[in-house]
Amino acid sequence: MTRKSAIVIGVGADLGLGAALCKLIAQQDYHVFVAGRSLEKLDTVVRAITANGHHAESVVTDATSEPDVLDLFDKAMASREGIEPPSLVIYNVGNNRRVDFRDLSLDDFESFMRTGPVGAFLVGREAARRLVPxxxxxxxxxxxxxxxxxxxxxxxxxxxxAGVRMIAQSMAREFGPLGLHVAHVVVDGGIDGERLRTSRPQAVAERGENGLLNVDAIAETFWAIHVQHPSAWTQEIDLRPFKESF
Structure with missing residues (x-):
């Protein structure tokens, strides 16, 4: 008996979207390659998964490093008894902060571009190379x-x-007809996770019940996209709290 597998890139705090994705996927009897930059955080997520009898392993990965991304996919694709090559890859890397345009440095701008379209390109390219065949x-x-x-x-x-979105659209049009489902999830609103609770606790309190996106609820949408019938694939979907204006 073989177990399906998945790669989730951009896993950080245990109370975060990346961790929620890993836990939900593992509950579907998948082996999850839990990828991110902090081994300590990855191991915390893996322990939570394996403690419930599910399967996961940590893979330290900087999504903006081509060698790291190649190593991650090599590990996930390697022939291993009982584990199939990945059928699901999620790129969940990103950060956000407000910076006045006049104060924005080139280093800051390039940093955001690397965690955005550069990392998305590297992961998307390797996913296409490995899964399309x-x-x-x-x-x-x-x-x-x-x-x-x-x-x-x-x-x-x-x-x-915007760069990540365009990569997703281009990949979907190129590889959808070849059997690879590529989707982009627009998260519109604050996520009720460790980052926001730590940095802006007052904002969390002000939003009230269901005023922020629940990480488990977001993860359920990702999973629903993965298991869609090929006659009705989603390319883009947006998620927001019922209180969020748009």
Whole structure:
């Protein structure tokens, strides 16, 4: 008996979207390659998964490093008894902060572009190289409403996320007919995770019940995209709290 597998890139805090994705996928009897930059955080997520009798392993990966991304896919694709090559790849890398355009440095701008379209390109390219020959698979990119509009103080973030969105669209049109499902999830609103709770606890309190996106609810949508029938694939979907204006 073989177990399907998945790669989730951009896993950080245990109370975060990356971790929620890993846990939900593992519950479907998948072996999950839990990828991110901090081994300590990855191992925390893996322990939580394996403690419940599911399967996962940590792979330290900088998504902006081509050698790291190649090593991750080599590991996931390696012939291993009982584990199939990945059928699901999720790119969940990103960060956000407001910076006045006049104060934005080139280093800051390039940093956002690397975690955005550069990393998405590397992961998307390797997913296409490895999965298209198999004639199946799903690649999902975590996006943001910034990919649709640029707000004051967020030019760097919007440029980054718009790049990821275009990569997802181009891949979907090129590889969808070959059996690879490529989707982009627009997350519109604050995510109720460790990052926001730590950096802006007052904002979390002000939003009230269901005023922020629940990480498990987002993860359920990602999974629903993965298991869609090929006659009705989603390329893009947007998620927001019921209180969020748009």
């Amino acid at each position: 198999l004639g199946r698979g799903t690649v999902i990119f975590t996006g943001a409403s910034a990919s649709l509009r640029g707000k004051p103080g967020f030019a760097h973030f919007s440029a980054s996320k």
